[in-house]
Amino acid sequence: MVKPMSSNVAERKLHSHSLDTGMSDGLPIAPHTQILVLNNSYEPINITNWKRAIVLLLKEKAQALSNRVIRLVNYIRIPYAKIVAATPTRAMIYKRDNNKCQYCGSTRSLTIDHVIPRSKGGQDTWDNLVVACASCNVKKGDKLLEQTNMTLARKPFTPYNKVQFTLSYSEVPEWREFLFV
Numbered sequence: 756m757v758k759p760m761s762s763n764v765a766e767r768k769l770h771s772h773s774l775d776t777g778m779s780d781g782l783p784i785a786p787h788t789q790i791l792v793l794n795n796s797y798e799p800i801n802i803t804n805w806k807r808a809i810v811l812l813l814k815e816k817a818q819a820l821s822n823r824v825i826r827l828v829n830y831i832r833i834p835y836a837k838i839v840a841a842t843p844t845r846a847m848i849y850k851r852d853n854n855k856c857q858y859c860g861s862t863r864s865l866t867i868d869h870v871i872p873r874s875k876g877g878q879d880t881w882d883n884l885v886v887a888c889a890s891c892n893v894k895k896g897d898k899l900l901e902q903t904n905m906t907l908a909r910k911p912f913t914p915y916n917k918v919q920f921t922l923s924y925s926e927v928p929e930w931r932e933f934l935f936v
């Protein structure tokens with residue numbers, strides 16, 4: 756059982772963190788902001804509010820890497836099913852496919868294509884949705900891939916970690932370096 760930290764100790768810890776990071780406002784992380792939580796492996800696992808982040812720092816369960824990023828001291832295992840969105844949003848598909856038509860590489864007039872058409876039982880799943888330009892989408896139409904002479908640049912896949920997608924829309928520059936850890 757870990758003894759709860761007295762508030763004095765907690766304040767000193769905050770202060771020493773602030774010295775370490777050169778922050779002048781006395782906090783190791785930016786108050787009133789969202790904080791990126793990295794696993795011990797630097798893999799992004801969560802985005803939390805600053806108060807929760809402070810608690811993790813005070814309990815010495817995390818260390819501040821910058822004023823918008825903390826890293827867990829211990830590696831935590833996260834069940835795969837919990838971190839991956841079962842149904843991807845359109846934005847997630849665009850991001851995964853790098854805003855490029857997966858048939859011809861075009862970056863213009865993009866839409867989402869069902870590799871196995873909906874009419875043939877294709878679902879809105881990670882492995883059945885790809886970015887396609889309007890002309891490839893029309894060309895492929897209601898056919899199966901095998902019935903066309905078209906090929907996919909890359910087999911559509913279920914991403915490893917949905918936080919990566921959140922990061923990719925974020926405007927916090929210091930989060931971006933952890934996008935594809």
Ligand SMILES: [Zn+2]
Pocket residue numbers: 856857858859860861887888889890891892
């Ligand atoms: Zn295309």
